[in-house]
Amino acid sequence: MWADALLALRLFADDPHGFGGVVVRAGPGPVRDAWLERLRSALGPGRAICRMPPGIADDALLGGLDLPATLAAGRPVRQAGLLARAEGGVIVVPMAERLEPATAARLAAALDTGRAGPGGTPARFGLVLLDEGQGDEGVPTALADRLAFRIALDNIPPHLAAAPDPDLSVAEPGAAAGEDPVATLCALADAFGIASPRASILALRVARALAPEDAGRAILNAARLVLAPRAERLPEAAPPPEPPQEGEAQQPSPADDGSDLPATPEDQVLDAVRAAIPPHLLDALLAGGPRRSEAKAGRGGKPEAVSRTGRPVGSRPGDPRRHRLDLLATLRAAAPWQGLRRSADPAGAAQGGLRIRRDDLRIRRLRRRVETTTVFCVDASGSAARERLAEAKGAVESLLAEAYIRRDRVALVAFRGRGADLVLPPTRSLTRAKRGLAGLPGGGGTPLAAGLDAALSVAATVRRGGGNPVVVVLTDGRANVARSGEGGRARAGDEALQAARAIRQAGLPVLVVDTGARGGGARTLAEAMAARYLALPRSDGSAIGAAAKALR
Amino acid sequence: MPPFPFSAIVGQDEMRQALLIAAVDPTIGGVLVFGDRGTGKSTAIRALAALLPPMAAVAGCPYNCDPASPADLCPHCAQGGPRKSQKKPVPVVDLPLGATEDRVVGTLDLERALGAGVKAFEPGLLARANRGFLYIDEVNLLEDHLVDLLLDVAASGINTVEREGLSLRHPARFVLVGSGNPEEGELRPQLLDRFGLACEVATPKDIATRIAVVRARDAYERDPEGFCATHAKDDAATRKRIEAARKRLPGVSVPDDALEQAARLCLALGTDGLRGELTLMRTARALAALDGAGRVTNDHLLRIAPAALRHRLRRNPLDESGSTARVERALAEVFS
Numbered sequence: 004m005w006a007d008a009l010l011a012l013r014l015f016a017d018d019p020h021g022f023g024g025v026v027v028r029a030g031p032g033p034v035r036d037a038w039l040e041r042l043r044s045a046l047g048p049g050r051a052i053c054r055m056p057p058g059i060a061d062d063a064l065l066g067g068l069d070l071p072a073t074l075a076a077g078r079p080v081r082q083a084g085l086l087a088r089a090e091g092g093v094i095v096v097p098m099a100e101r102l103e104p105a106t107a108a109r110l111a112a113a114l115d116t117g118r119a120g121p122g123g124t125p126a127r128f129g130l131v132l133l134d135e136g137q138g139d140e141g142v143p144t145a146l147a148d149r150l151a152f153r154i155a156l157d158n159i160p161p162h163l164a165a166a167p168d169p170d171l172s173v174a175e176p177g178a179a180a181g182e183d184p185v186a187t188l189c190a191l192a193d194a195f196g197i198a199s200p201r202a203s204i205l206a207l208r209v210a211r212a213l214a215p216e217d218a219g220r221a222i223l224n225a226a227r228l229v230l231a232p233r234a235e236r237l238p239e240a241a242p243p244p245e246p247p248q249e250g251e252a253q254q255p256s257p258a259d260d261g262s263d264l265p266a267t268p269e270d271q272v273l274d275a276v277r278a279a280i281p282p283h284l285l286d287a288l289l290a291g292g293p294r295r296s297e298a299k300a301g302r303g304g305k306p307e308a309v310s311r312t313g314r315p316v317g318s319r320p321g322d323p324r325r326h327r328l329d330l331l332a333t334l335r336a337a338a339p340w341q342g343l344r345r346s347a348d349p350a351g352a353a354q355g356g357l358r359i360r361r362d363d364l365r366i367r368r369l370r371r372r373v374e375t376t377t378v379f380c381v382d383a384s385g386s387a388a389r390e391r392l393a394e395a396k397g398a399v400e401s402l403l404a405e406a407y408i409r410r411d412r413v414a415l416v417a418f419r420g421r422g423a424d425l426v427l428p429p430t431r432s433l434t435r436a437k438r439g440l441a442g443l444p445g446g447g448g449t450p451l452a453a454g455l456d457a458a459l460s461v462a463a464t465v466r467r468g469g470g471n472p473v474v475v476v477l478t479d480g481r482a483n484v485a486r487s488g489e490g491g492r493a494r495a496g497d498e499a500l501q502a503a504r505a506i507r508q509a510g511l512p513v514l515v516v517d518t519g520a521r522g523g524g525a526r527t528l529a530e531a532m533a534a535r536y537l538a539l540p541r542s543d544g545s546a547i548g549a550a551a552k553a554l555r
Numbered sequence: 556m557p558p559f560p561f562s563a564i565v566g567q568d569e570m571r572q573a574l575l576i577a578a579v580d581p582t583i584g585g586v587l588v589f590g591d592r593g594t595g596k597s598t599a600i601r602a603l604a605a606l607l608p609p610m611a612a613v614a615g616c617p618y619n620c621d622p623a624s625p626a627d628l629c630p631h632c633a634q635g636g637p638r639k640s641q642k643k644p645v646p647v648v649d650l651p652l653g654a655t656e657d658r659v660v661g662t663l664d665l666e667r668a669l670g671a672g673v674k675a676f677e678p679g680l681l682a683r684a685n686r687g688f689l690y691i692d693e694v695n696l697l698e699d700h701l702v703d704l705l706l707d708v709a710a711s712g713i714n715t716v717e718r719e720g721l722s723l724r725h726p727a728r729f730v731l732v733g734s735g736n737p738e739e740g741e742l743r744p745q746l747l748d749r750f751g752l753a754c755e756v757a758t759p760k761d762i763a764t765r766i767a768v769v770r771a772r773d774a775y776e777r778d779p780e781g782f783c784a785t786h787a788k789d790d791a792a793t794r795k796r797i798e799a800a801r802k803r804l805p806g807v808s809v810p811d812d813a814l815e816q817a818a819r820l821c822l823a824l825g826t827d828g829l830r831g832e833l834t835l836m837r838t839a840r841a842l843a844a845l846d847g848a849g850r851v852t853n854d855h856l857l858r859i860a861p862a863a864l865r866h867r868l869r870r871n872p873l874d875e876s877g878s879t880a881r882v883e884r885a886l887a888e889v890f891s
Contacts, residue, residue: 061658104696108651112692115597117556145693148592185773189765198758199593203769208776327657330720 005159006169008038011152011228014212016045019093019129022151023114026142028134029156037164051092053085062324065120086119089128100136107143114149151205153232184210184218191226196235205229226276234280238273321366332365376412376429376465377551380458382478383419384449395477396440414461418454420447421488429465451482452498459506473512475551480524503531514550556779561602562789564595565767566759573752573862574603577730579800580841583751585709585731590756596734600690604647606790610686614641617678618685618725628726646687648680660716676721681714684729694733695742706749751834753866800844807840808850816856823885826867835863860886
């Protein structure tokens with residue numbers, strides 16, 4: 004493992020931009036420091052290593068106006084961005100697992116084009132992403148896809164990193180000269196379920212760098228370095244992997260296990276790559292866990308922590324390049340000093356104009372209140388006793404009465420008979436809610452799946468609008484009408500669970516209030532939704548309301 | 556390094572066809588490309604722009620105005636003065652995720668406001684994209700209000716700025732190309748509907764195509780100039796095809812029976828509103844022009860219908876099959 008990390012380092016230092024970069028998955032520690040120190044010396048004095056501060060602003064990244072210098076000089080002073088300064092060198096990104104999607108997108112674009120910023124300044128750099136993530140956390144996939152190497156340093160003993168470099172000979176016994184490296188690498192990528200063609204392209208680049216005269220001779224190393232850490236699945240009909248031995252040379256295993264088929268060169272490569280898959284990844288693959296649908300998705304869609312839209316709530320000193328400038332407040336801040344500043348600078352006095360300094364700049368503070376919308380999903384069927392409906396109405400009204408003060412909203416979906424209805428679209432109007440609820444009929448079958456679908460769709464709309472939806476389901480969980488409107492307990496139950504899992508995937512906070520006397524179905528449903536469960540065989544509206552409030 | 560040649564792109568026929576149509580008729584309303592990573596979406600767009608003939612633009616105009624068009628719309632050219640013509644490559648502007656509204660629409664020129672006390676407008680990305688392409692990667696992760704704004708400008712061709720005491724309008728006609736991975740978030744149906752064409756791209760499933768992709772990329776990286784030279788002839792042919800199609804487009808007729816078929820198709824699919832039919836007709840005309848045909852035939856409708864309609868279908872939770880399959884089913888019914 005350490006040898007591979009060093010081999011990746013050597014290749015990367017030779018051509019940082021060509022290989023894109025290295026994802027270094029490791030906590031801070033001596034091994035990571037040793038690796039970075041070696042990178043620094045391999046790059047030499049001519050090529051810069053820049054460290055990217057977390058939460059870097061666009062101007063600092065891409066280049067732009069140097070505001071303090073501009074104000075001091077009274078004329079525009081431009082500064083080069085970090086990307087342009089790193090031209091020919093390397094950018095180290097600490098805590099890359101927390102990289103904002105916007106910054107990741109800019110880095111990816113600069114990697115693709117070799118240029119940065121509005122002026123298109125040359126910026127051919129390589130990236131070192133220090134990934135300190137745990138478990139499923141990781142660097143943005145769009146960016147990682149463009150980097151050739153991924154190394155994990157957490158399991159490497161520090162004494163190994165402190166020792167002098169081992170021999171990094173890349174000779175590959177058994178590698179067939181003249182074989183088509185492109186075909187082999189593509190077949191390998193396919194066998195390991197690697198979808199992005201970039202992986203094969205990068206692996207080919209590595210093979211060419213290792214063996215310029217015949218890339219076929221370095222296939223094994225290239226596949227081990229580039230393809231193994233990206234494996235999405237294990238190839239079928241392969242022997243169980245042996246843990247890779249530190250420092251063990253890649254020997255073609257002698258066919259002493261009595262197998263009647265001699266291993267083809269392709270199989271050898273397959274096995275070698277398999278053996279090089281990092282242990283934590285291997286465990287996940289063996290467990291068959293999904294690796295693709297990580298919750299990373301949608302992170303970019305989450306509302307930003309620092310609001311750039313919303314209601315202005317005054318102004319404060321700050322950097323107008325990252326927020327909206329409050330022009331009036333800036334002028335107000337600068338006005339009292341004009342006389343003084345003018346007399347302090349008699350040379351420029353004739354020029355007129357305002358003397359504005361950095362301290363005068365004011366930015367608008369915006370606040371976007373995230374309002375909570377409670378979506379009630381109420382079972383209005385015959386199996387749910389009539390009085391349940393009355394309780395639900397009571398809960399909605401008690402919530403609304405309070406919501407009126409908090410400016411929160413409430414919506415109500417009722418399902419009965421053959422489908423679900425949005426009885427009350429998200430509202431904070433008590434009058435409207437009362438009117439809508441008064442006419443709510445009860446009785447009929449229980450189309451639970453349709454009800455959950457409708458609740459999810461309302462919640463998704465709320466979330467898209469920047470709100471914070473919570474769902475409260477009141478049911479006994481005994482579905483007997485399928486989405487199609489037809490009866491049938493088995494199918495209806497399956498569909499209800501399916502709908503429940505969709506809600507779970509959406510990551511909504513859910514409360515299931517079991518209105519059934521015996522329980523059972525509703526509890527299973529709650530588990531499928533990862534919901535809080537509240538059994539209320541005899542309850543009142545205010546208790547439901549209190550439980551719903553706890554969800555927020 | 557010259558950009559990767561358009562004619563060397565392996566596969567992705569539907570996306571290439573959609574981009575060519577947008578190049579012939581920029582008014583179709585943009586192209587949405589949904590699919591996996593690393594499938595050459597941005598490569599294709601850059602390649603297409605590089606292939607297009609350079610355009611004549613007023614020298615020094617930040618909005619790339621056409622010297623032949625009236626100047627009254629553009630705040631720069633309307634000031635009078637010489638309108639010297641200059642050849643410029645067709646711009647491709649990247650709109651990065653997390654771009655602020657200021658950068659997109661333009662804002663008060665802080666430099667000049669603070670330095671010289673002048674109220675001046677600093678043009679944004681929309682100005683730079685005028686007469687070219689605006690490419691948004693991960694459009695589905697873009698904030699809704701920005702997407703709204705972009706689609707509005709793309710439809711009207713004019714960017715109206717009312718902010719920070721500035722009040723102006725400038726031309727902003729561009730082909731909006733959005734791409735994204737649907738697994739990471741969906742676009743609002745209202746927004747989907749406003750894109751002209753929607754294509755799905757996928758990583759090639761068979762090894763032979765994948766090998767061809769890697770081989771082409773490898774050949775390009777090892778010798779960019781040589782690789783482009785070998786494809787220069789094909790690229791020139793495509794350029795001629797686009798230029799000829801642009802000339803032919805106004806004369807392409809749409810017979811009544813084609814209109815009727817389009818209407819029946821949209822009815823069968825239950826698309827909302829008339830936008831589906833309009834786009835279907837427009838894109839079919841552009842396709843006919845690319846083919847060198849004088850009139851739209853059923854064949855053109857058949858070829859373009861999936862891309863023109865698949866994003867306009869109403870969600871149907873009972874139908875598990877994908878939208879492409881539904882369009883194809885309707886096509887088979889209507890054209891049987």
